[in-house]
Amino acid sequence: MARTQQKSRRKASGGRYHQDRTKRKYELAGYSANTKLAEERIVRTKRTLGGDHKQYILSTNQINVANAQGKTVKTEIVNVIENLANPHLVRRNIITKGAVVETKLGKARVTSRPGQEAAVNGVLI
Numbered sequence: 230m231a232r233t234q235q236k237s238r239r240k241a242s243g244g245r246y247h248q249d250r251t252k253r254k255y256e257l258a259g260y261s262a263n264t265k266l267a268e269e270r271i272v273r274t275k276r277t278l279g280g281d282h283k284q285y286i287l288s289t290n291q292i293n294v295a296n297a298q299g300k301t302v303k304t305e306i307v308n309v310i311e312n313l314a315n316p317h318l319v320r321r322n323i324i325t326k327g328a329v330v331e332t333k334l335g336k337a338r339v340t341s342r343p344g345q346e347a348a349v350n351g352v353l354i
Contacts, residue, residue, distance in 0.1 A: 262344030284347035
C-alpha cells in the first residue's frame with residue numbers, strides 16, 4: 230500500500246469516510262530522512278516529481294552556526310537538547326528543523342531542513 234498525504238479514512242468517532250476518488254501520484258508521501266547525530270556524513274539523493282532531485286542527509290555531527298552579527302562558523306554538534314515538533318526525537322538524537330542542539334559554541338536552533346537540503350544550518354540562541 231502506498232503512503233499518501235490524503236485525509237484520514239476514519240472519523241474521530243471511528244466511522245468511515247467514503248472514498249470519493251483514488252490516490253494521485255502527486256499525493257504520494259515519502260519516508261522521513263530522520264537525520265541522526267553521528268560521526269560520518271551520509272548524503273543520499275531522491276528523485277522528485279518533475280524529474281528534479283533532492284539531497285538528504287542521514288547522519289552528521291557538523292552544523293553551520295550564524296551569530297547575531299551574521300557571521301557563520303562551522304562547528305560540531307555535541308547533543309540534541311530539545312525538539313518541539315516531537316519530544317521522542319530527542320532521545321533518538323534526530324535532527325529536524327526547529328530542534329535545539331548543543332554545540333561547542335553554545336545552544337543553537339536548526340533553521341534548515343536536513344531531510345530536504347542535505348545541510349544543517351542554525352542560529353545561536
